[in-house]
Structure formats: C-alpha cells, structure tokens
Amino acid sequence: MDIIYAEIGRRMRSIRKTLRLTQAQLAESAGIDASFYGQIERGANVPSLKTFLSIARALGVDPADLLSGFGRRRGPAYARTIELLIKDLDPRKKRLMLDIIGDVVSRFKK
Numbered sequence: 091m092d093i094i095y096a097e098i099g100r101r102m103r104s105i106r107k108t109l110r111l112t113q114a115q116l117a118e119s120a121g122i123d124a125s126f127y128g129q130i131e132r133g134a135n136v137p138s139l140k141t142f143l144s145i146a147r148a149l150g151v152d153p154a155d156l157l158s159g160f161g162r163r164r165g166p167a168y169a170r171t172i173e174l175l176i177k178d179l180d181p182r183k184k185r186l187m188l189d190i191i192g193d194v195v196s197r198f199k200k
Contacts, residue, residue: 092133095133095136096132096133097133098133098156098157099130099131099132099133100131100133101155101156102130102131102145102149102156103131104171105149105150105151105170105171105174106131106149108171108174108175109149109150109174113127113128113131116145116148116149119148120141120144120145120147120148121144122137122141122144122145127145130145142156150174150177151170151174155170172187172188172191175187176188
C-alpha cells in the first residue's frame with residue numbers, strides 16, 4: 091500500500107509543478123496545512139477522502155486521474171498535463187498550441 095500512496099503523491103507533485111504552484115499555495119487552495127500536504131506528496135501520510143477530493147479539486151483534476159492505472163503498467167498522463175497547461179487559453183490559441191506540439195513531435199520522430 092505504501093507504494094500506491096507514494097505514486098499518488100508523485101502524480102500530485104507532477105501536476106502541481108506543471109501548474110507552477112508551491113506546496114503552500116496548493117495546500118491553501120485545498121484548505122489544508124502545507125506541511126501535511128508535503129507529507130501526502132511524499133507518501134508519508136494518507137489523507138482522508140474529503141482531503142483527497144479537496145486536493146484533486148485544487149489541482150483541477152478528476153480524483154480518478156490520481157488513482158488510475160494501479161496494477162498495470164501505465165505511463166504519465168501527458169494528455170491531461172497538456173490539457174491543464176492550455177485550459178485557460180481561447181480556442182484559437184489552444185489549436186495553435188496543439189499544432190506546435192504536433193510539429194515538435196513530428197520532428198522528434200525523424
């Protein structure tokens with residue numbers, strides 16, 4: 091079970107860093123103590139369901155995004171990360187960003 095808690099914490103940390111938030115900022119948004127949030131990210135403490143849902147809300151993700159994939163191999167949720175990064179852009183700028191990502195990927199494949 092400790093491995094699962096550590097993985098959930100890694101997913102939380104990855105999303106938080108993508109959003110360019112500090113642990114203190116995320117904890118404040120979730121309504122919890124910053125040191126407690128840090129313990130959760132490290133897998134050293136287990137949040138209640140209510141706290142877990144508050145953290146997911148503060149991260150802007152579905153709680154299932156933090157839990158999915160256990161018991162089978164699964165890579166990082168890149169699509170969700172990209173979605174978080176561009177969510178506040180207008181539709182034309184989102185399309186532009188997706189086109190840029192597509193171009194970069196095409197070049198890397200060559």
